[in-house]
Amino acid sequence: MMAAPGVNAVAVAYRDAASRRVTVMLAALVAMVMGVLLDAATGPALLPLGAVARSVLGYPSDSAVQAIVWSIRLPMALMAVSVGAALGLSGAIMQTILNNPLASGYTLGISAGAGFGAALVIVVGASLPVPEAYAIPLNAMAFAGVACAGVYLIGGARAATAERLVLAGIALLFLFQALTALLQMIASPESLQQVVFWLFGSLQKSTWTKLVVMVGVLVVCVPFLVRDIWGLTALKMGDARASALGVNVRAVRIRSFVLISALTGVAVAFVGTIGFVGLVAPHIARMLIGEDQRGFLPASALMGAVLLSMASVASKTISPGAIFPIGIVTSLIGVPFFIWMVLRTRRAYW
Numbered sequence: 001m002m003a004a005p006g007v008n009a010v011a012v013a014y015r016d017a018a019s020r021r022v023t024v025m026l027a028a029l030v031a032m033v034m035g036v037l038l039d040a041a042t043g044p045a046l047l048p049l050g051a052v053a054r055s056v057l058g059y060p061s062d063s064a065v066q067a068i069v070w071s072i073r074l075p076m077a078l079m080a081v082s083v084g085a086a087l088g089l090s091g092a093i094m095q096t097i098l099n100n101p102l103a104s105g106y107t108l109g110i111s112a113g114a115g116f117g118a119a120l121v122i123v124v125g126a127s128l129p130v131p132e133a134y135a136i137p138l139n140a141m142a143f144a145g146v147a148c149a150g151v152y153l154i155g156g157a158r159a160a161t162a163e164r165l166v167l168a169g170i171a172l173l174f175l176f177q178a179l180t181a182l183l184q185m186i187a188s189p190e191s192l193q194q195v196v197f198w199l200f201g202s203l204q205k206s207t208w209t210k211l212v213v214m215v216g217v218l219v220v221c222v223p224f225l226v227r228d229i230w231g232l233t234a235l236k237m238g239d240a241r242a243s244a245l246g247v248n249v250r251a252v253r254i255r256s257f258v259l260i261s262a263l264t265g266v267a268v269a270f271v272g273t274i275g276f277v278g279l280v281a282p283h284i285a286r287m288l289i290g291e292d293q294r295g296f297l298p299a300s301a302l303m304g305a306v307l308l309s310m311a312s313v314a315s316k317t318i319s320p321g322a323i324f325p326i327g328i329v330t331s332l333i334g335v336p337f338f339i340w341m342v343l344r345t346r347r348a349y350w
Helices: 007-042 049-057 064-097 110-125 133-155 162-186 189-200 206-229 229-235 239-244 249-271 275-288 293-316 326-349
Strands: none
Touching: 007 049, 007 275, 007 293, 049 064, 049 110, 049 206, 049 249, 064 206, 064 229, 064 275, 064 293, 110 133, 110 162, 110 189, 110 249, 133 162, 133 189, 133 249, 162 189, 189 326, 206 229, 206 249, 206 275, 229 239, 229 249, 239 249, 293 326
């Protein structure tokens, strides 16, 4: 018995989409590896790419190259990849649960909340009762959680629609920016300099210990995210349809906000406020792969890793001998993209 033509067409389309996902992800992985090697090779002292590759792979290399790569540059390069993956993933989750292409942890105040938490420790010493080395990241994660809770509580005061959540996020963005500015006003010169680091964003304070924590948070978050893959995919059809399919929309949103606060908070705690990676990376993944969360979420993480890795390379090559704050580089890339998305979204909906 022959299969209907429509069934064959669906099967071919599915195979093509699966093949495209694999191709895109493999290409992104290759680009990410190349980005790490370029990042480790660039800097005030330019190193030969071949020597860096040999050092990273464990082959005998010049002792000076070995010291520079493993002590300074490789932690920075790998931190760029892991932070980019975290921001890309959190942005993809945010855009999915709010069904808004302009949503991200940066544009809706989550990053601002995390930055305020870090600034609070730096300026006034207010922190959780933990050793100083862990105070900033934990405070940043805590206030990212406060920002997420505020978005959900304010947006859900009457009905937790996606539109209300977005408006609540924008309000909290301005609130935390104002509170951070207030801390800057009362900060000592030394504390002010550290706060400016968080506002600009920088990878220069990356260490192997911080990298392990960053990767650990990513690893812990992934199983919880996999659990909600189906619910997140259903949310793209709207709350009513997702509920009709048996998805607990409220529970999925709450769990997603917890993941967003963890991913964004630890990223901001270690490298400062990095803008627009969480906005741009998911859109690139969506254009290349589509909305299926099984491919969209890992692709968003990979695109975020590649974007921040390349931004790190650019921050060290714009002005030879100096390192530009990476947050400025990502903003210069992200602002034109954001304007394009606003115009594109306006044409699509109006």
